[in-house]
Amino acid sequence: xxxxxxxxAAPDPxxxxxxxxxxxxxxxxxxxxxxxxxxxxxxVARLAEIVDELPPxxxxxPAMRVVDGMHRLQAARSRGxxxxxxxxxxxxxxxxxxxxxxxxxSHGLPLPMRDRLAALSxxxxxFPHWSDRRIAATCGVSPGTVAARRRRSGDERxxxxxxxxxxxxxxxxxxxxxxxxxxxxxxxxxxxxxxVVARHAGISVGTALDVRRKAAHGPTGPDPGGDRxxxxxxxxxxxDAAARVEQLARDPSLWGSEHGRAVLRLAxxxxxxxxxxxxxxxxxxxxxxRALHDVARACALVWNRCGDRVGGAGAAAPPPGAPDRxxxxxxxxxxxx
Numbered sequence: 001x002x003x004x005x006x007x008x009a010a011p012d013p014x015x016x017x018x019x020x021x022x023x024x025x026x027x028x029x030x031x032x033x034x035x036x037x038x039x040x041x042x043x044v045a046r047l048a049e050i051v052d053e054l055p056p057x058x059x060x061x062p063a064m065r066v067v068d069g070m071h072r073l074q075a076a077r078s079r080g081x082x083x084x085x086x087x088x089x090x091x092x093x094x095x096x097x098x099x100x101x102x103x104x105x106s107h108g109l110p111l112p113m114r115d116r117l118a119a120l121s122x123x124x125x126x127f128p129h130w131s132d133r134r135i136a137a138t139c140g141v142s143p144g145t146v147a148a149r150r151r152r153s154g155d156e157r158x159x160x161x162x163x164x165x166x167x168x169x170x171x172x173x174x175x176x177x178x179x180x181x182x183x184x185x186x187x188x189x190x191x192x193x194x195x196v197v198a199r200h201a202g203i204s205v206g207t208a209l210d211v212r213r214k215a216a217h218g219p220t221g222p223d224p225g226g227d228r229x230x231x232x233x234x235x236x237x238x239x240d241a242a243a244r245v246e247q248l249a250r251d252p253s254l255w256g257s258e259h260g261r262a263v264l265r266l267a268x269x270x271x272x273x274x275x276x277x278x279x280x281x282x283x284x285x286x287x288x289x290r291a292l293h294d295v296a297r298a299c300a301l302v303w304n305r306c307g308d309r310v311g312g313a314g315a316a317a318p319p320p321g322a323p324d325r326x327x328x329x330x331x332x333x334x335x336x337x
Contacts, residue, residue, distance in 0.1 A: 014099075018087040020056050025076055025084055028059060031066040032093075034101045034111060034119045039070050043109060047075035056085040058103065060096040067096050068103040094126050098138060105140035116140050120149060124158060131163040178203040182211045206290040242271050270303070 047054060057069025066073055067089055076084045089096060101119045104111045111119075120139045124146065127135070132146040139146075150158050182201035186192065192200075198208040245267050254260030273280070284292055 015058060015087050015089070018089070020085055020087060022083045023059060023064070023086045025073070025081055027064050028073060028084075029063065029065040030073075031068070031070050031100060032097060033070055034097070034104055034115050035070075036115050036118060039074050040109065043071050044074040044078060047071055048078045051075045051079050051081065056087050058089055058099070059086045060093075061088045061090050063093075065096070067100045068108075071109065097126075098123065101140075102138050105138075111140060113141075117145075117149075120146060124149060124153075125155075128155075128158045129164050134164070179207065179211050182208050183215060186212060186215060204289045206293075238271065238274050241267075245271060 051072070054072045054075070057072050058067040059065065060067050073084060089099060091099070101111075101123065105116065116139050120135065120141055123130070123135050123139060132143040132150065135146045136143040178201050182197050182203055185197055185200050189196075194205050194208045194212065197203075197212075198205045201208065203211075245264065248254055249264055249268075251260075254264060
């Protein structure tokens, strides 16, 4: 038995609570397996040699359809066994399919990527309200793959504003969308409690409180997203900062010193975060959002203080009349490649 097969002997946490029973092989129906090519005869032959050592298969009741373990069932059949050890799963056909995908991804014979993508399409159609991360964890793909498949789909059902994560909590598709929904709900229902607002908008109570505080600054309230630059302006600021870091990285006085390299690494990591900031923020559990909000603000404060210090008395002032832009090498100033 391979290392992966030994790991499969440890049951899934959900299945571990189910008792091991015995079922007649003749009564079991073949699985609606996520494996597009079905069972592998060579693997069945290998398992037939150790059929008594194999873990129980999973069977859906009352249909008596195999959820996980078709190779093990075929091995038992090939040895003429009349019975096999099973764990019974009581659930719908869709729930059984989800369990089959999850188990095939996590143990036994690795599920090929072609099969994982086919499973992704089916799961996305059956559970469009699930978050990208939840579907990704089920199908053994990346959240980006799920998001791309969702974007390319023309099915409006897949583009839901509120999604359910693996923890069962409803979360808005983006923080901005959740805040906007909360602000609109508050305007229509000014007496609603923060818990009611949070539940309606799919955000945390702390975020609902933050939206209410900001709305109190004016008759209609400021943008619920906060006092941030317009998207185009913010993108321009970030592009300029990234260009400056690239230019600074070519400065020997920086990359040649320990302190300079440390600052360049931190700046690059911070700018790299901007590409995934919404994805990462949306994936955080509700109970941690307030603490992470405070941590993010503190990190921003540290960068501001660092910027004030390096831009203070020790910073070399540009010559009179010089434009306010980063230094460019002479060959770039002359327009040469």
